[in-house]
Amino acid sequence: MPLLCLKDATIKFGGLTAVNKVCFDIEKGDLFGLIGPNGAGKTTCFNLITGVYEPTSGDIDFLGTRICGMAPNKIAEIGICRTFQNIRLFGTLSALENVMVGAYLRHKTSLLGGFMLTPAVIKETAELRKKAMELLSVVNLTDVANSRACDLSYGKQRRLEIARAMATDPKLILLDEPAAGMNPYEKDELRSVVFKIRDDYEKTVLLIEHDMKFVMGLCEKIVVLDHGEEIAYGDPSEIRNNPKVIEAYLGEPV
Amino acid sequence: MSLSKILGTRALSVVLAIAFCFGLDAFVTGQLNEYVVRLVMLAGLYVTLSVSLNLINGITGQFSIGHAAFYMVGAYSAGIVSNAIYKTQPLAAPAYMIISMLIGAVFAAIAGLIVGMPSLRLKGDYLAIVTLGFGEIIRIIVLNQNQWGGSYGYAIAPKYQAGWLIWLLAIICIATCRNLLKSAHGLAFLAVREDEIAAQAMGVNVTKTKVVAFIVGAAFAGAAGALFGHMESFVNPDLFKMEVSFLVLTMVVLGGSGSITGSVLAGATLFILPELPRIVSFKMSLGLLLSVLLGIGVLVWMNRKFLEKYHEPDKVKRTLVVAGANIGLVVLAIVVGKLLNNVPVFGTTNYDANKIRYMILAVVLLVIMLLKPTGLLGHHEFSWDWVKRVLNRNKTGEASA
Numbered sequence: 309m310p311l312l313c314l315k316d317a318t319i320k321f322g323g324l325t326a327v328n329k330v331c332f333d334i335e336k337g338d339l340f341g342l343i344g345p346n347g348a349g350k351t352t353c354f355n356l357i358t359g360v361y362e363p364t365s366g367d368i369d370f371l372g373t374r375i376c377g378m379a380p381n382k383i384a385e386i387g388i389c390r391t392f393q394n395i396r397l398f399g400t401l402s403a404l405e406n407v408m409v410g411a412y413l414r415h416k417t418s419l420l421g422g423f424m425l426t427p428a429v430i431k432e433t434a435e436l437r438k439k440a441m442e443l444l445s446v447v448n449l450t451d452v453a454n455s456r457a458c459d460l461s462y463g464k465q466r467r468l469e470i471a472r473a474m475a476t477d478p479k480l481i482l483l484d485e486p487a488a489g490m491n492p493y494e495k496d497e498l499r500s501v502v503f504k505i506r507d508d509y510e511k512t513v514l515l516i517e518h519d520m521k522f523v524m525g526l527c528e529k530i531v532v533l534d535h536g537e538e539i540a541y542g543d544p545s546e547i548r549n550n551p552k553v554i555e556a557y558l559g560e561p562v
Numbered sequence: 563m564s565l566s567k568i569l570g571t572r573a574l575s576v577v578l579a580i581a582f583c584f585g586l587d588a589f590v591t592g593q594l595n596e597y598v599v600r601l602v603m604l605a606g607l608y609v610t611l612s613v614s615l616n617l618i619n620g621i622t623g624q625f626s627i628g629h630a631a632f633y634m635v636g637a638y639s640a641g642i643v644s645n646a647i648y649k650t651q652p653l654a655a656p657a658y659m660i661i662s663m664l665i666g667a668v669f670a671a672i673a674g675l676i677v678g679m680p681s682l683r684l685k686g687d688y689l690a691i692v693t694l695g696f697g698e699i700i701r702i703i704v705l706n707q708n709q710w711g712g713s714y715g716y717a718i719a720p721k722y723q724a725g726w727l728i729w730l731l732a733i734i735c736i737a738t739c740r741n742l743l744k745s746a747h748g749l750a751f752l753a754v755r756e757d758e759i760a761a762q763a764m765g766v767n768v769t770k771t772k773v774v775a776f777i778v779g780a781a782f783a784g785a786a787g788a789l790f791g792h793m794e795s796f797v798n799p800d801l802f803k804m805e806v807s808f809l810v811l812t813m814v815v816l817g818g819s820g821s822i823t824g825s826v827l828a829g830a831t832l833f834i835l836p837e838l839p840r841i842v843s844f845k846m847s848l849g850l851l852l853s854v855l856l857g858i859g860v861l862v863w864m865n866r867k868f869l870e871k872y873h874e875p876d877k878v879k880r881t882l883v884v885a886g887a888n889i890g891l892v893v894l895a896i897v898v899g900k901l902l903n904n905v906p907v908f909g910t911t912n913y914d915a916n917k918i919r920y921m922i923l924a925v926v927l928l929v930i931m932l933l934k935p936t937g938l939l940g941h942h943e944f945s946w947d948w949v950k951r952v953l954n955r956n957k958t959g960e961a962s963a
Contacts, residue, residue: 396759409764429745432746476765
């Protein structure tokens with residue numbers, strides 16, 4: 309059974325069909341890429357999977373359960389978490405606290421206990437802090453654990469978003485343009501982080517990216533969208549030579 | 563920390579809190595000045611109000627300006643129940659007051675739930691308008707109920723003035739909010755304040771968080787209202803006008819949104835500050851008044867233009883220079899004012915400080931907001947660790963500059 313399965317997923321905003329009958333399966337352990345020119349519907353696709361939008365028609369199944377129409381926090385709970393294209397960190401909270409918010413999803417104590425600060429809550433909070441510290445070390449941010457998220461550099465903020473998503477303990481992690489605006493050195497660092505997430509933490513990764521070199525060197529399977537439609541699917545070498553992809557990115561041959 | 567140590571410190575703080583409440587009560591009633599006693603009690607109520615509003619406004623980020631309505635619901639509901647059953651029940655007054663407080667809290671919590679609902683869809687200004695409207699609607703409904711006395715007011719029995727209970731409520735309210743922020747659960751509330759979409763994507767139940775904030779915040783305001791009703795033994799809708807909501811909101815903003823200690827500090831001082839001119843009651847000549855106002859303007863200007871940019875590696879020297887310049891300016895303003903007393907119109911027109919006390923308050927607020935827009939404590943909590951950190955940060959910051 310595939311981990312995530314999109315069946316003819318479609319969403320229309322009035323007359324505009326942003327995503328049109330997109331189908332793909334993601335197996336456990338995949339490093340899956342979603343690419344396409346600007347406005348192709350990649351982020352909308354993410355929003356469908358994470359429950360921000362509900363598909364107009366079609367199905368999205370996660371581990372055999374239909375997840376269309378579920379609230380985003382429910383979807384996070386069953387194991388899908390994401391990062392955002394335009395970074396959405398909790399600005400005035402520290403880097404550590406940001407990651408703790410992600411880890412908070414798996415809390416077991418009651419909110420009433422939180423208001424009374426019971427010993428169980430103190431213990432759990434310490435555990436969450438420890439878990440968050442570990443994840444910060446995965447993305448090499450231990451040294452800025454107590455800095456405010458909004459004071460971090462751009463590349464660090466991007467990595468912090470990944471750590472925060474990882475903290476929710478997802479089965480599938482969605483990265484929306486993780487390398488955008490990074491310099492070559494930061495991109496290399498990010499590449500190793502993504503491999504670490506997949507190999508050491510055994511997560512499945514679905515990522516959107518514009519940097520072709522980055523995607524080709526990272527992903528094992530790639531889906532290409534253009535104007536909301538799926539135009540190609542395959543491994544990097546197939547995608548590279550696919551005439552439709554070349555046309556979508558470079559325009560029609562004269 | 564081990565379990566026994568946690569329970570030990572907890573027991574100690576409970577004992578200290580109760581000791582503080584009774585100590586304060588004994589100390590204040592020992593003064594035998596009814597006015598001061600009343601002031602201390604009202605300050606306690608306002609601390610509860612501002613800390614509970616801070617939970618909604620500062621910590622969860624839901625801009626609510628209808629807090630007086632919850633206060634009112636608490637006062638009236640507890641009063642109505644008391645009038646109906648107090649005479650027939652055998653409990654002693656203090657025990658009964660606690661029940662009354664719970665009744666006020668429950669009814670206000672229900673009101674909080676009702677207001678919390680639209681907050682799920684509304685944000686910022688829009689939510690503010692809805693809560694403002696809600697506050698007025700509640701007040702006007704009560705105003706038109708003849709069985710509750712309408713605009714004449716409503717007498718509540720028994721009259722019971724318990725300073726210790728009022729301050730105990732304030733401490734419980736402070737402790738509840740502080741506990742929340744110390745636990746991982748508090749992070750969910752802060753996450754909702756910072757970014758709702760991201761919070762939800764990280765699995766935070768945003769709906770539940772907002773509604774809980776409204777319910778808990780309203781419940782504390784309601785409990786405070788119940789105590790207020792019994793303390794006055796007479797309430798009327800005019801006591802819960804918009805001004806009360808705005809005063810509480812001012813306390814939260816002035817103390818620094820999200821800072822509990824800031825709310826406590828601002829709640830207590832902002833309530834007592836306008837009363838000070840009544841206590842010390844002095845006359846002010848027009849000359850002195852103008853000179854002081856002008857002096858304050860110069861003070862703000864001087865601080866922003868020069869003193870903020872004044873770098874001095876020696877912390878002590880810098881503090882001395884800044885404090886010296888400020889104090890010097892105030893003294894200068896007073897001296898100039900006194901000199902102006904010899905000028906015909908400036909010296910002979912006199913103002914009673916008591917009568918212009920709200921103007922003084924407004925000027926103080928203006929100055930604080932100009933010099934420190936994020937409130938007295940910003941997002942921080944007051945603690946000795948924090949003071950140390952700030953001092954160290956300044957040191958390292960200046961060393962690198």
